[in-house]
Amino acid sequence: MSEIQTETTQLETRNPKLETDLKELAQDMVRRAMAGGATAAEAVVREGDEFSTVVRLGQVETLKESGSRAIGVRVFFGKRAASTYSSDFSRAGLDRMLKSALELAKITSEDPFGGIPEVSQLGSLKGDLDLYHEDVYSLPGTQRIEYARRAEKAALDFDPRIKNSEGGSFDAATGRKVLANSHGFVGEYRRSYCSVAAIPIAQDEKGGMQRDYWFSVARSLGRLDPPEHVGRIAAERTIRRLGARKAKTSHVPVIFDPMVAASILEHIFEGVNGDSVYRGASFLAGKLGQKIAGENVTVIDDGTMPGGFGTSPFDGEGIPTRRKLVIENGVLKSYLLNTYTAKKLGLETTANASRGLAGTPGIGPGNYFLQPGTKTPKEIIGDVKEGLYVTEFLGHGANLVTGDYSRGASGLWISGGELTYPVEEITVAGNLKEMFFHISEIANDLEFRGAVASPTIRIDGLTVGGE
């Protein structure tokens, strides 16, 4: 209910201690690790606030508001490394964290490729990357709840068959990240995020239920789609699923909408991830400079795009992010690497290190996307006599080692170039090694709803499993 007085506490929930200088703290941890005998050290501090609310059938269902922070250190003794983390920022908590990192490093193995980046590699992009907008928290509490309510209401009002709902929601979050290392690097950035979503449920005359969703996400409140728009699309997506049936087992062209196409694109990301490549655990290992997809396929990873969901001034190891071609006209141009995997492969890092609080840095995308084509999705669908339009995947059936691909799916059947009836309880299967050669169409509808994005695509040669 809107009488909830969240606005009175809105910003107070941020921990007052968050104002302490986290840069100083991170640098101090590095200094103390070095004083304790480490030959190299790195510290990361994260803090953040979150707000979320769900309104269901017009009533507030949950309201959550909090802040938290944590610190992690990674230390090296020569070529041995270990890491520890803590949410306890007391003197004793930090001492214990450092002490256990220094002890733990004694039991790990000498790894000739271990270490933090060279001094010359370190740095941070200059200028405003448009990642932080305080306005995500500018709405008073009642208005935030209104956002969620409006999104849900638009969905419920859209069609009488929308009879239930998992709710409308509004979320906002801000986060700050600090990284320091013993080569003198210290950097920090803040990012903000807000989103509005609706998950309506429709029911047909036989009682069969379907749910779907839609959302808008942005770094600034001002860029969020109106809640009514989000609710209406969610309702349209849900209604069109009513009365879904199984499809016949067949081999037909399959068109993937942008959301599911992005998840196919993620398999290329996993395939060019240096960690899988050096282990030979990727179907793309050893393919640098070779054709791995059709001429029409160009994939870019760019951590520098202002306002992007995958943008940051430096990667998880303190190296400035950059733009690179991953696939150019079907040819594999670059793996995505951090310092360690680059050394293992005898290449340069691509500044894709991702750093959690603990463990060795992993590899994460910047803004990673498939270059759009020129046709509209409607034109691409219009070219298909009989085929499948996939709007949702179920499960994660991709084997990156063998390329074997098999996933549950639902969507709409294409007949005579038109979307006809909804289908469900079907599978889509193929092999990733071949699939990217068979992307026969790429639409013009690229839009970022996260760090990984794809336009609508058509892939031929897949098996649709059903009746």
Next chain:
Amino acid sequence: MNHDNFFFKHYGLTQADLPRYLAAALSAGGDYADLYFEYLSSTSLSVDESMVKSASQGISAGCGVRVVSGERTGYAYTDDLSPERILHAARTAALIASGPAKTPAVGFQQKPARSLYPVSLPSVDAEITAKVELVMRVDAAARAYDPRIKEVRASYADELRNILVVTSDGTIAEDSQPLARLNASCIAKSEQQSGRGSAGGGGRVALDFFFGEKTPEHFAKEAARQAILQLDAREAPAGEMEVVLGPGWPGVLLHEAVGHGLEADFNRKKTSAFAGLVGRRVASEKCTVVDNGTMPWRRGSLNVDDEGQPTQETVLIENGILKGYLSDKLSAKLMGISDTGNGRRESYEHIPMPRMTNTYMLPGQDDPEDIIRSVKHGVYAVNFGGGQVDITNGKFVFSASEAYMIEDGKITAPIKGATLIGNGPDVLTRVSMVGHDLQLDEGVGTCGKDGQAVPVGVGIPTIKVDRLTVGGTARKDSGGFMQ
């Protein structure tokens, strides 16, 4: 509550503080409030290329305050356990309600709880060198299995979670929950093919478990065996056919097909395909499915759930008839059903909700070999990756990672991984045979719901499903797999 409680001892929390925090939580008139104190310490180690490349340890502690008012939930948490911060979180969560302050019950009752995982030395405190030995032994055993094993990764992770739950209706509960897991993953290569395999296990056990019951060599050989097997795998068939599931981890079928759909929150909101089906047939007579949080040492077990309620064994489906739901406090109250002790949360940062513990099907009468023999043309699936379900339309998938063709009653060739897809409310009605060989998984399951991950267990005897869609690639004209 004795004064040895972890939070009393280490954070200066006192019995007198608790009613004060709860009163703050109810200061705007909520119906109910609880505090969840958590202190989690964890260790992890991993081996790659026969080197211990990563070792980490960490501490995470905090307190979550929940206030319930009607169907509404307010939640706030703090990672600073000072009285000011907890009171602040309590006052923030309080604002979900709007009315005159209420007072919490006076005095706390500790419900009698089980001791399902009494470890004298929690593995987090055990010698790190012993854990290094475990991962190195995995590496050595996997490499020794077959020269075609080219890559091995081994990892070990353990944690100890100390919790204290205090509620405004006068319950206090504490628990110390160990959890350990050892994992092996392998890549095999021949000239033509690659394959991968993984295996792992553990539970709420001490470190000695891995030196006795389930050794590193056990997991290593299993992962290596699966990877080698894939080198000869044929294309999987596509379409509907008979499917036999092997015992143990294939119980993930139950978790996806029926377990989630029977969580009370979805049924209270009528968003589940199972809503309103209590008392109705949802499975063949041979199927009885339970959720049991009281199994000693199991990964999915808990002495008390994350709302302080003792766990129990709950019958979900009895001889094919739907008997009930898995509930937490909120749904129990709003639906007028009993709290089955399934209120769980990932951490102090999360709102509890109904979750599974160990979910399995009771054994039947059939001989597993007879089950295989009864299949003319189908798939025998013995290992799975994971699964997923759409609660509302009931469609679920689970991905077979080790499977074979059955032709004329005999297991023939191994097939490539494939997703199996079905409809939760009716898949079990097509279970025509249930083996007498119930097994539980080895302790690998982690379930995700609304972004919250919790450890769970699954189990199943060998069963035959008369018709299920298999998502392979084989064309009708290749290999003759299609009917």
